[in-house]
Amino acid sequence: MIKCHLSRLMGERKLKISDVARDTGLHRNTITLLYQETANRIDIDAMDILCKYFGVTVSDLFEFIDDTAPLKAR
Numbered sequence: 599m600i601k602c603h604l605s606r607l608m609g610e611r612k613l614k615i616s617d618v619a620r621d622t623g624l625h626r627n628t629i630t631l632l633y634q635e636t637a638n639r640i641d642i643d644a645m646d647i648l649c650k651y652f653g654v655t656v657s658d659l660f661e662f663i664d665d666t667a668p669l670k671a672r
Contacts, residue, residue: 599665604632607652607659622647 608618615633619626624644631637632648649659 599663601661601663602632602635602637603659603661604629604648605635607654608633611652618648618651622651624648 615629618629624647628644
């Protein structure tokens with residue numbers, strides 16, 4: 599499973615979805631889907647824009663969590 603940390607990054611900076619959409623030029627729906635972690639896919643250009651905007655790397659924005667591991671190992 600891929601975890602998106604956009605909501606945390608926005609919360610730390612007290613940003614609204616509309617702020618990020620306006621500042622980055624990304625569609626509000628794209629940001630909302632990532633914020634709510636309901637996106638099925640993301641464009642590489644959108645990842646690039648968000649990483650530059652927040653000053654983070656891809657691994658700061660997204661995290662891979664192995665959800666096939668036994669519950670005790672989590």
